[in-house]
Amino acid sequence: MTARRSTRNTRKRTRRRSERRAGRALLVALLALCFLAGAALATIYQIFAADLPTFDALVDYNPKESTKVFAADGTLVGEFFEERRTVIPPREIPEVLKRAILAAEDAQFYEHEGLDYVGIVRAFFKNLASGETRQGASTITQQVVKTFLLSPERTYSRKIKEAILARRLERNLSKDEILYLYLNQIYFGHGRYGVEEAALFYFGKKARDLDLGEAALLAGLVQSPARLSPIRHPDRAKQRQRYVLERMLENGWISQAEFAAEIDRPIRVAERPEDPPGPYYLEEVRRYLVERYGNEQVLTGGLRVYVSMDPRLQRVADRAVREGLIAYDRRHGYRGPAGRLDEARRAEVEAKAQGEHAVDVLSLRRVSLEPGVRLFGAVTAVSDATATIWFGGREGTLERKDAAWALGNRSLSTLLKKGDIVHVEVKSARGSKATLALWQDPAIQGALVAIEPATRRVVAMTGGYDFAQSSFNRATQALRQPGSTFKPFVFGAALESGRWTPASLVVDAPETFRDPWTGKDWKPQNYERNRFDGTMTLRRALALSKNTVPVRLISELGPDPVIDFARRAGIRSTMPKNLTLALGTGEVSPIELANAYATLAAQGMHAEPVLVERVEDRRGVVLEENRAKPSPTISPALSYVLTRLLQAVVEEGTGARANVLDRPTAGKTGTTSDGRDAWFAGYTTDLVAVSWAGFDEPRPLGRGETGGRTAVPAWVEVMKAWHEKRPAREFPIPEGVEFAAIDPKTGLLAPVDAPPEAVEEAAFVQGTAPTERALAPGLHPADAPLELFLGGSGR
Numbered sequence: 069m070t071a072r073r074s075t076r077n078t079r080k081r082t083r084r085r086s087e088r089r090a091g092r093a094l095l096v097a098l099l100a101l102c103f104l105a106g107a108a109l110a111t112i113y114q115i116f117a118a119d120l121p122t123f124d125a126l127v128d129y130n131p132k133e134s135t136k137v138f139a140a141d142g143t144l145v146g147e148f149f150e151e152r153r154t155v156i157p158p159r160e161i162p163e164v165l166k167r168a169i170l171a172a173e174d175a176q177f178y179e180h181e182g183l184d185y186v187g188i189v190r191a192f193f194k195n196l197a198s199g200e201t202r203q204g205a206s207t208i209t210q211q212v213v214k215t216f217l218l219s220p221e222r223t224y225s226r227k228i229k230e231a232i233l234a235r236r237l238e239r240n241l242s243k244d245e246i247l248y249l250y251l252n253q254i255y256f257g258h259g260r261y262g263v264e265e266a267a268l269f270y271f272g273k274k275a276r277d278l279d280l281g282e283a284a285l286l287a288g289l290v291q292s293p294a295r296l297s298p299i300r301h302p303d304r305a306k307q308r309q310r311y312v313l314e315r316m317l318e319n320g321w322i323s324q325a326e327f328a329a330e331i332d333r334p335i336r337v338a339e340r341p342e343d344p345p346g347p348y349y350l351e352e353v354r355r356y357l358v359e360r361y362g363n364e365q366v367l368t369g370g371l372r373v374y375v376s377m378d379p380r381l382q383r384v385a386d387r388a389v390r391e392g393l394i395a396y397d398r399r400h401g402y403r404g405p406a407g408r409l410d411e412a413r414r415a416e417v418e419a420k421a422q423g424e425h426a427v428d429v430l431s432l433r434r435v436s437l438e439p440g441v442r443l444f445g446a447v448t449a450v451s452d453a454t455a456t457i458w459f460g461g462r463e464g465t466l467e468r469k470d471a472a473w474a475l476g477n478r479s480l481s482t483l484l485k486k487g488d489i490v491h492v493e494v495k496s497a498r499g500s501k502a503t504l505a506l507w508q509d510p511a512i513q514g515a516l517v518a519i520e521p522a523t524r525r526v527v528a529m530t531g532g533y534d535f536a537q538s539s540f541n542r543a544t545q546a547l548r549q550p551g552s553t554f555k556p557f558v559f560g561a562a563l564e565s566g567r568w569t570p571a572s573l574v575v576d577a578p579e580t581f582r583d584p585w586t587g588k589d590w591k592p593q594n595y596e597r598n599r600f601d602g603t604m605t606l607r608r609a610l611a612l613s614k615n616t617v618p619v620r621l622i623s624e625l626g627p628d629p630v631i632d633f634a635r636r637a638g639i640r641s642t643m644p645k646n647l648t649l650a651l652g653t654g655e656v657s658p659i660e661l662a663n664a665y666a667t668l669a670a671q672g673m674h675a676e677p678v679l680v681e682r683v684e685d686r687r688g689v690v691l692e693e694n695r696a697k698p699s700p701t702i703s704p705a706l707s708y709v710l711t712r713l714l715q716a717v718v719e720e721g722t723g724a725r726a727n728v729l730d731r732p733t734a735g736k737t738g739t740t741s742d743g744r745d746a747w748f749a750g751y752t753t754d755l756v757a758v759s760w761a762g763f764d765e766p767r768p769l770g771r772g773e774t775g776g777r778t779a780v781p782a783w784v785e786v787m788k789a790w791h792e793k794r795p796a797r798e799f800p801i802p803e804g805v806e807f808a809a810i811d812p813k814t815g816l817l818a819p820v821d822a823p824p825e826a827v828e829e830a831a832f833v834q835g836t837a838p839t840e841r842a843l844a845p846g847l848h849p850a851d852a853p854l855e856l857f858l859g860g861s862g863r
Contacts, residue, residue, distance in 0.1 A: 131155060131253060133370030133686055134265075137353055139379045140527070146350040148357070150367040153261035154268075155686070158248045160276045165263060166247060167322075168280075168287035171315035174208040177247070181238050183207060209237055212250050256286060257293030270298065272338030280322065281330040284312040298335050306335055345382035348531030348541045349375070349679070356680055360692075370686030376525035376678055381518065381790055385528040388785035389514045389759075393533050396761065396778055397510035400770055402474035405488035406430060409446040417446075421460025429459065429489050437462055437497040442507050447488045452479035457492055457504055464502035466492060471506035509533070513764055515542035516782055517662040518757040518790070519677055521669035524696035526679045527755070528786060529659070540764075547641060547655035548762060552722075552775070553738030553749045554634070554652030556668065558618040559610055560702070560710050561625055561633040563833070568621070570607040570713060570830040571808070571815040571838050576600050576614045581623055585646035592619045592651065595739060595774070605812050607830055610713050611721030613737060618650035636701035638664035638674055651741055661749055662758040668710055669734070669751040671802055672702035704802035705833045711799050712831040718750065725780045726750055729787055731796035737775035743768040746778035753797045755790045759783040804834040811842035819844040 134149035170177050176184065184207050206214065237246065256266035263286065267275040271282050278286070288308035289296050298305035310331055317327045344350070353375055357366045365371070409429065421427045425434045430444040437459070445457035445464065455466040468480045475483055484490065492504040510533055518528040531541030540546070562568040577600050580591040592615045594600065600616065609617040622630060627645040634643060639661070643654035659677060667674045675696035683691045714734035717723040722737040726748065735750020744766040749758045759779040762769065769778060809818040810828040816838050818827040830837075 129155075129249060129252075130686070132261075132368040135357070135366050135369060135371040135373060137350060137373045137375055139375060139377045139382075140525070141379060143379055145344045145346065145375075145377060145379055145382075146353070148354055148366050151261045152259050152265050153252070154264040155252045155262065155370065156264045156275060158244060160274070161248070161251055161263060162276055162278060162283070164280055165275060165278055165283040165286065166251070167316060167319075168283040168312055169247075169251065169290070170208075171284075171319060171321065172287040172312045173211070173290060175315065175319055177208050178243055180207060180209075181235060183210070183235065208250050209246055212246055212253070213237060215253055216249070254290055255293055256289050257297050258299070270337050272341075280313075280326055281309070281333055281335075284316070284330065285309045285335060288312045298337050302335055309335070345379050345386055346377055346529065347535035348539075348543060349377055349382060349526075349529045351535070351539055352529065352531075352541055352544055353679055357683070360683075371691075372684040372686075372688070373680060374682040374684075375680055376520075376523075376527055377529075378527040378790075381528045381786065382530075384789040385516050385518065385530045385782070385786050388782040389516050389530045390533055391785075392759075392778070392782040393510040393512050393514050393761065395781070396512055396769075396773065397508060398473045402483065402506070402508060403511070405447075405484070405490050406444055407489045409487050409489055414446075417460040421462075424461040426462035427460035435459070437464070437494050437502045439494055439496055441494045442491065443494075444489055444491050445504075447484050447486055447490060450481050450484045450486060452481050455480055455484050457490065462500055462502065464492065464494070464497075464504040466490075466504045466506060470495065470504065474506055474508075509537070511763065512761060512769070513538075513542055514759070514761040514779075514782065515546065515658045516757065516759045516786060517543050517659045518755055518786055519659075519662050519666050520754070521666040521751065521756050522696075524663070524666060524675045524677050524698075525681070526659070526677050527790075528757075529679075538764075542760070542764075543658045545657065546760075546764075547657055548745045548760065548766075549654070549740045550652040550656050550661055551738035551740040551745055551747060552613045552615075552652060553661060553736050553747045553758075554654070554656075555610060555613065555618050555650070556710055556714060556736055557634040557637060557639070557664070558621055558630050558650050559606065559713065560637075560668075560706065561630040562606070562621045563709060564633060564702075564706055565625060565629060566836070567624075568606055569832055569836045569838075570605065570709065571810045571828075571832070572606045573603055573815045574606055574609050574617045574620065575603050576609060576616050577602060579616065579620075581619060581647055583647045585627065590619075590647060592616055593741070603813075605810060605815055605828060605830075607713055607716055607810075607828055608812060610736075611716040613717070613722045615651055615741075619647055622647055622650040633702070634664065636674065637667040652738065653741075658758045658760045661747075662756055665749050665751055665758065666756040667702060668707050668714075669753070669756050670698065670707075671704040671800070672700055672707040673698035674701040675699070703804070703833075705804035708799065708802055708805050709831045709833055714750070715799075716828075722774075722776055723748065723750065723780070725776050726784060726787075728784055729791055731791065732798055733787075734799070735783075737780070739774045743770070743773065745769075746773055746775045748775045748779040748783045750783060750787070752787070752791065753799055754794060755787060757783050757786050759786075806832050806834050806837050808832060808837040810838070814842040816840045816842040818842060 131153060132151040133153050133155055134147045136144055137146035139145045252262040255261050258269060260266045260269045263275045266286050267273055267278055270286065271278065285298060285305060288305065288311065291308070295301065296305050296308050313327055313330055316322045317324070353373060354366065357371070357373065413429065416432055417427050417429055420432050420434065426437045427433070428435050428443040429446050435441060435443045443459065445459045447455050448458045449456040453468050457464045457466055468475065471480060471483065491507045493507040495503040495505050513532050515532065516528065516530045517526065519526050529543045531543040532538050578591065580589055583590055594615050595613065627649050630649060631643045639656055641654060641656045641660060643649055663677045675698045678694050678696055680694055682693045685691055711734045714736055715732060718727045718733045718735050723735045726733060726735050729752065731752055733750060733752055735748060738747030738749065745760065745762040746769055747758065747760050759782045761778045808830060810830050811818040811822065812828045817840065819842055821844060
């Protein structure tokens, strides 16, 4: 018994010794393993931490930010950007948005130190099981690191670097600073970066004004902006919004009542605003900024640019130019179909339509048939009264009345044939059918510039029919012959010479001139060709836009005084030194001509036009300010006399169609001698505007297409809009001006009892008005009162 007990004890002691040895061995092994693991981790850390980027880009946060352009009334009218972003300070980010983002992306953000270890382990095993890197466990801190400092690749080496940097970042920046970076940097879809641009785009409000439902929707977008877009996929967006609201409720960040109020509320995104006005104006601003600051700074530097544009007037100008060009185009008829539908094109359209979609037959793009949309379709049936237009998966009906502008008295079947590819505009659409109107984009182009004469602020500028079709700005980049709109500078030089006054008698008669500057013979014609009106006053010659008279003036003055006068007014382009200068054969841009007329309207004070008034950097530091710097270049008295001559053009002459503003108006029509350009340049005390129309590849505009008919309508619309609520004002009369009633037949003072219709009221530079009075009709000189012959020789 004793021996057996002794044996058992011995065995127990032996087993305990073995267990202790095994335990010590296991401990040593574990310690060795830990040491090796620690050494491995330290080695890995040293390897990956050796060349990690610094936090300079985060501490001095200057992301790519849109350059914003603000109009004169403070409204945002344009942006230039690589990434559409507006950085806002933390105080403008509402708490509800922060909580929504955290609920969707990182609920433990304020508790962890940059890494979610449980999430990392879970993602590791899921990726290991799949054999691919499918899932991450990124905290907001890690996302900031990835966005700012690392590439977007999904590899374990990048994740290691990300983890190291995340821990470092948490030690260098506060949680609020990290969240501020994140909220201003992330992408929300539709080209919008950062919470401010997202709030403006989706809800038409600033981030600080978002409510709970809107904040939850934005927070949900971060996961997949394209897939969850409330515009393209409202059901998915609502489902994701509900998830965010549930997470906010679980975390105690919203009440049950708030949750219940939002959970089933339909998503309402802001209506898409109409396109901003003045694309040509904005392009001119962009070109100016790029020249001054470089393209990269304009696209990414977050500049704030304040321009002279009046957005209301700019919209009127854009519309007026388009409508004027369409009216011209329709006066000159239908140019015919764009082509014929062949079997190959039919097959391409059908493949794109997939039996249900409307397809533009020319561009092969899918189109939504909504009112106002324009597209090309093929004629599949036509009668005298109607035509059926095919768009692949949809059809439309074109009635005769909706093509009347192209038909005259003809039937529709004489205009269109089966298989024709035609351009149409959708009037209305119901179900699979649409009601259409025949359309044709004008081949002609136009431009309009409006300038305040006193400040030289360019308040409106339109450079063509459609910026999407052609970005070439005809208001600033096109050089065209000004025709008769140049005549005021010829007449101004003549008046300035002292050899002529508004009452001087000139002769409108055919004559062949030997041009001493070219050595060629030239016989100028009036617009009416073979009509010449004989003797008239200088004032009347300008009002009726007689061509022979300015040619005679230049033949006596020489080109140099005229060029000098035009230069002082503001014409900078090259002008020919020959007799043809009298009829505006030099080339100018519309903005150049408008600014020269502004010098006359401003009583001879010249200044450069101002588009960009102020530029600030992203911190609000003013980089430049621009104001007109007027300098006297033409005497105020002479400028006023010229203005009165141009008033006669509007009130009595070729500019009569512009005499609709119920206020003093001065202006001049212009039609080049070959009929390739139509102009009207005119002004009141408050605004100068120049309207131009012509083809990019110059060719005659057609019979009857004068400046008064083709260019004046757009000018009138703009001037009416500008003066709508402004009181009528007379042109101010400067010192050194006198007035006289003139007898148009003699150029002398009108007879005392002359009826108003037989008198020309004219302004003169002081001391140049005639002093001799004309005799009344039928009165013999011997019977005239003595006072008619007193006062000098007369001028």
